[in-house]
Amino acid sequence: MTTEATAGTATEPGAVAPLLSASDLHITFPGRRGADPARAVDGVDLDIRPGEIVALVGESGCGKTTLARSLLGLVPPTSGRVTFGGQPLDYRSRALKAYRKRVQLVLQDPSGSLNPRHTVYEAVAEGLRIHKYGGDERAAVGGALSRAGLRPPERFFLRYPHELSGGQRQRVVIAGALVLQPELIVADEPVASLDASVRGEILALILRLRAELGLSALVVTHDLGLAWNIADRVAVMYLGRIVETGPVERVLTAPQHPYTQALLSVLPEAEGEPVVLTGEPPDPSRVPAGCRFHARCQVLAGGAAERAGVAEDCRTRDLPVLSGSAGAQVACHWAVARG
Template identity: 75%
Template structure:
């Protein structure tokens, strides 16, 4: 994957604000986001609850209109008129966390999967297309599931039905919001393997929203880490999860089994109505609290100077004064070493 290819789905300078309660401050749920998803790529969008990732996902799907900024599909800005939006939602499908809540208990599996075809007026070859979608979702033989109801299925089977309902329209990208969070550990691996297989076999792209960096390690090509409405670190999964640069990413990784000593974050959890000045993570930052940022002469910057919004694309990027200074220092060292070699 290269950054010069046009992304399949992209956000540019995206903002989403919600009015404050009883005249209070507005909540800046998405606060300047640039994000790309390319064909045949799985991107994991990672962060704590309340960081804005679900709002971002809904906005990318056209379920939430942005306050400002742009969502584009295949380079064309999203049109929020009824007909254009309906056509787009055929190409971009949603998979929710709770399959029980996604399925009508009074509808059979066949009706649940066929619903998308009927909404979009595509009744031709309906039984064959429903059977094909169920097969691709791993429910075989598909006819055995046609007349079953959700309560007759296991949790993993229900999630496969939800995925089949997305696949029946042959989308180019799916957005999956915590797709395995409600499943038993033994079933999670099966669903993740299914998503990987769909990428490899169909070229299907996916944005997987999760709080679990372990899941990202198992499924993603790239990771975007979100904090308080912004992407604070992004890059290839191997880079982000083996050599994270942002203190927030490091804290998230520290709770994994092989993540070392857990990082205890100071301060209060994120509040999108009270975004602090300076780096928005500084009030909880373990690097600032330890004095390390001060030793680098960056305390004032961390507390008072905002970090530039990440540009999007596929390269490794980080929004942290300390990490950026380290990059500059490492680049200077490499340049110096190169000079010595040349001489």
């Protein structure tokens, strides 16, 4: 990690090996009608340790869902690699099947991820049948539903998704992931479609599962408030790269990157005027030179970068990829100049 890309690195917590790690990950997609390839993920290092909850935060289109899908083995990287338990991810079908028993996906829309023709029992048992579970299927399904907060589980076995509330459907989806006893879950906007009264219950459930099962989680979200409530560490993503990362309390109480500051400024509890970013995020097939945020940066537009002597660097000089470690890091010329 070069000093240029950090603004005060926090002390690493004990030398615990990552459970899941991405190293110099790049994912590009062919451009449309002869356009340049889209750099959806453009150099990412990210570690998730055993029992750790990491929030991956950013606007729609920043690449966070593509990154999450790659960590699940659903999108092979163009370059770089993903490792799990210290071993590189093997993309052959048999190896991926074994991997997906250990790493499970929880989608944001329980209505869309549950087959309306399948009972709750069938939905939760599906993973066991795919992986040819040799134990007591009924006991495994009941145990998963109980851990997900649906008790007594037998009461829900023969129900269909349309007979459940939104929160109950999300618990069924979580039970379907838990039934295989994974070591890590990837939750893509896990409470986005739920009422505010239910959101806290689902977040509390994820925290309880971490405490009881030692479960690790990557939570993909656009909501920094959610990250504050659930994560140990946050990684803020913009245009294919992580631009700020660190312990959640440090990043969200003292954000260094102008993009993180802008995202935080619109939360209801934020003090001062919200920062209104101009324009839309750039096209990933046309990543700008220099800092990829500079065209929308309120610090550059307001003259603060000029006063710090880094305005030209902001427009022309690229920043290195942040390491995947747990320390607080930021990819911003202005933040580094401020010390």
